[in-house]
Structures are given as structure tokens and as C-alpha cells.
Amino acid sequence: MDALVEVTGLTKRYGDTLAVDGVDLTVLPGEVYGFLGPNGAGKTTTLRILTGLIAPTSGEVRVLGGMPGQSGVLGRTGSMIESPAFYPYLSGLDNLRLLAEYAAVPRRKIDEVLDLVDLTDRARDRFSTYSLGMKQRLGVAAALLKDPELVILDEPTNGLDPAGMRDMRRLIRELGSGGRTVLLSSHLLGEVQQICDRVGIIAAGRMVAEHNVEDLRAEQELVVRATPRDRAQSVLAGFGAVHRYDDTLRVQVDPRRAAEVNRVLVEAGIEVSELRSTERALEDVFFELTTEEKADVG
Numbered sequence: 492m493d494a495l496v497e498v499t500g501l502t503k504r505y506g507d508t509l510a511v512d513g514v515d516l517t518v519l520p521g522e523v524y525g526f527l528g529p530n531g532a533g534k535t536t537t538l539r540i541l542t543g544l545i546a547p548t549s550g551e552v553r554v555l556g557g558m559p560g561q562s563g564v565l566g567r568t569g570s571m572i573e574s575p576a577f578y579p580y581l582s583g584l585d586n587l588r589l590l591a592e593y594a595a596v597p598r599r600k601i602d603e604v605l606d607l608v609d610l611t612d613r614a615r616d617r618f619s620t621y622s623l624g625m626k627q628r629l630g631v632a633a634a635l636l637k638d639p640e641l642v643i644l645d646e647p648t649n650g651l652d653p654a655g656m657r658d659m660r661r662l663i664r665e666l667g668s669g670g671r672t673v674l675l676s677s678h679l680l681g682e683v684q685q686i687c688d689r690v691g692i693i694a695a696g697r698m699v700a701e702h703n704v705e706d707l708r709a710e711q712e713l714v715v716r717a718t719p720r721d722r723a724q725s726v727l728a729g730f731g732a733v734h735r736y737d738d739t740l741r742v743q744v745d746p747r748r749a750a751e752v753n754r755v756l757v758e759a760g761i762e763v764s765e766l767r768s769t770e771r772a773l774e775d776v777f778f779e780l781t782t783e784e785k786a787d788v789g
């Protein structure tokens with residue numbers, strides 16, 4: 492299957508700021524791809540480039556087989572980048588009508604997308620009277636007007652309350668369950684874990700990892716509580732990467748080797764009070780990857 496989005500060595504520089512620094516990214520047809528990273532990581536900048544809003548400084552970018560911003564590509568892409576802009580004094584419906592007219596989309600499509608984002612009841616109210624969640628949902632409705640193959644959403648749950656977030660996540664999962672491909676950004680790990688098939692983690696403009704969400708979840712490690720801890724840490728380093736976590740050590744090693752790990756520790760005169768396997772939370776993976784990245788840079 493050909494990738495819908497193919498980015499290689501993407502770089503965007505703003506003066507002295509390297510907002511995006513050599514990013515590689517591939518989005519496959521039909522998947523929901525989560526672009527995950529903390530504030531200032533370069534998510535919005537990357538998505539802006541993919542939608543043709545800004546030009547990259549360097550790198551290769553292919554979207555739906557073409558250049559971002561080409562009319563053929565734009566017509567097949569729907570996007571919501573940062574807060575969507577609508578006329579405040581017009582109703583949601585009239586805002587969509589204007590957009591539909593501009594994009595030569597048939598009127599009936601408007602009812603369809605309003606229904607999909609659950610705004611039919613409030614469609615005739617002025618945009619300015621909408622709650623933040625409703626505004627975001629109208630933004631998604633606008634992104635869907637052209638029945639796009641690829642939907643790009645920049646932090647679609649940003650600023651929403653828990654109920655609004657839940658509705659938005661449900662909507663995105665629904666979008667992604669058909670033939671559509673969704674690329675969304677988020678700074679929430681749990682969210683990406685809930686919605687996405689695959690995740691690319693970006694920190695300080697650089698991709699630090701790209702994984703199937705399932706693989707991340709399934710990844711296991713051993714939790715070890717032992718004294719003296721420093722000696723335990725150096726012994727455990729022989730098995731795999733070791734990270735300190737509160738007063739335990741976490742070793743990236745196949746948990747089936749637990750007995751062997753225990754024996755080696757005890758033979759080194761180390762007292763082991765706890766040894767168990769655990770699933771690595773995406774939070775931990777993310778934290779490790781981003782702090783390692785910082786350590787490399789600093």
C-alpha cells in the first residue's frame with residue numbers, strides 16, 4: 492500500500508529556531524496516526540506544512556501522492572489546524588454553507604456532516620453562542636465537507652472538558668473506522684493510546700520514535716527493588732536499558748528471564764526485595780525517549 496503522507500528529512504527554521512528538525516513521517520491508508528509531543532515540539536508547524544499553509548525550509552513532502560497545497564491534493568484533504576476561523580455572527584449552518592459554496596460541495600453534504608458531529612440541533616444558532624466543544628465540532632464538520640480521504644486535525648480535543656473530549660475522541664474513532672485516514676496531533680498520551688493505531692513521538696522538532704500503539708502497550712519490562720541500588724543498577728545494565736523509577740529500577744528485558752536476573756543479582760551480593768514484570772505505560776516510554784533526546788542535545 493502506498494503511503495498517504497510521506498515526509499523525509501523535513502526541516503522548518505524560523506530565524507534561530509529550528510521548529511522542525513529532520514522529521515521522517517509516514518501515514519498509511521486507513522490508519523489513525525497520532526502525532527504526539529509536548530508544547531513547542533513542532534506538531535503544528537509540521538501539520539501546517541502538510542496542508543500547504545507554509546513552506547518547509549528543506550525536506551521531501553508527499554501528500555496523497557502530490558505536493559501539499561496542490562489543488563488536487565487540497566480537494567482530497569480536510570483539515571483543522573489550531574482554532575478554526577468562522578464568522579461569529581453567522582450560524583454554524585451558514586458558515587458551512589459559505590465553505591460549501593466556495594469548495595463547490597453539494598448542499599446535502601452539509602446536513603450529513605452536521606449530523607456526524609452532532610450539531611444538527613444547534614446548526615441555526617450563531618457561531619458566537621457556541622461552546623468551545625461545539626466550535627471544535629463545527630471545525631471538524633468543515634474539515635469533512637469535501638468528503639476527504641485524509642483528515643488532518645491539530646489537537647482536536649484541546650481546551651475541551653472531559654465530556655467534550657470523550658465526544659471528540661468517539662467522533663475521531665468513527666471517522667477512522669471507515670476508509671478514511673486520520674492524522675491528528677496531541678500532547679496527551681492516554682488520548683493517542685485510545686484513538687490511534689500508530690504514533691509518532693516528536694520532541695524539540697525531532698521524531699524520537701514511531702510505533703504501533705499496540706506494540707507500545709505490549710512492551711514489558713522488569714521492575715526490581717534491590718539494595719544497594721547503584722550496584723544493582725550496574726549489574727542490571729548487563730540485561731538491558733535500566734531506568735530509575737521512584738525507588739525501583741526498571742529493566743528492559745524479557746520478563747521470562749526474571750529467574751536469571753534474580754540469580755545474577757543475588758550472586759553479586761545484592762539483596763532483592765521485589766522482582767516483577769510490568770507493562771510500560773506510554774507515559775514512561777515517552778518520558779524516557781524525550782529525556783534521552785534532551786540529554787543528547789544538552
Ligand SMILES: Nc1ncnc2c1ncn2[C@@H]1O[C@H](COP(=O)(O)OP(=O)(O)OP(=O)(O)O)[C@@H](O)[C@H]1O
Pocket residue numbers: 505508509510511528529530531532533534535536537678
Ligand atoms: N511563525 C513562527 N515564527 C517563529 N517561530 C515559530 C513560528 N511558529 C512556530 N514557531 C516555533 O517553532 C517551535 C514549534 O512550534 P509548534 O507550534 O509547531 O509546536 P507545537 O508542537 O504545535 O506546540 P503546541 O503543543 O504548544 O501547540 C516553537 O519553538 C515555536 O515557538
Ligand SMILES: [Mg+2]
Pocket residue numbers: 534535536645646
Ligand atoms: Mg500546536
